[in-house]
Amino acid sequence: ETGVTQTPRHLVMGMTNKKSLKCEQHLGHNAMYWYKQSAKKPLELMFVYNFKEQTENNSVPSRFSPECPNSSHLFLHLHTLQPEDSALYLCASRAGDRNEQYFGPGTRLTVT
């Protein structure tokens, strides 16, 4: 399935690095989401964008910075992360008139 793609699939970074996660959806949806899923924990909503406008920031630390240049692309810029930020970062998209979300395969991030 290639409806929602994410790159890279795996990322190892040091605490002083700056990196970006990319998400692209090919479904014509207009809402996009970032989630964090730590080991053996439920999904945590981080950010929501609707028609490129951020509509929700779920008290996420400023070391995570989202960017949505258009309805098809979503980025998550990372800087000065902590080891506890190691997790699976999932992107999802949703059509405006429906509530089903479709997820990308995720980026497995390890902060050393």
Add this chain to the structure above:
Amino acid sequence: RKEVEQDPGPFNVPEGATVAFNCTYSNSASQSFFWYRQDCRKEPKLLMSVYSSGNEDGRFTAQLNRASQYISLLIRDSKLSDSATYLCVVTGTDRDDKIIFGKGTRLHILP
């Protein structure tokens, strides 16, 4: 009461058996309901939407009880490949962007 609550399990069920999960939600004005499936170290995938009249897709049946504010998922003739975590998802009111995931119920189908 938590917004969306599920029994975390695990449910250990022999192959071929029938298993049912429930999920309760706190907001009576919630609009839409879904079951997702998540395999280990993979992304959640939509399993089925849940309609007021109940719906069936092969071995899977989903039901919604608005009065008691719960949804259910029934799996008949369970297969080894059904082993996964099943996530209950509830959306907010007035088509807002809030989509609430339960913590999931782990299912192990035993050979």
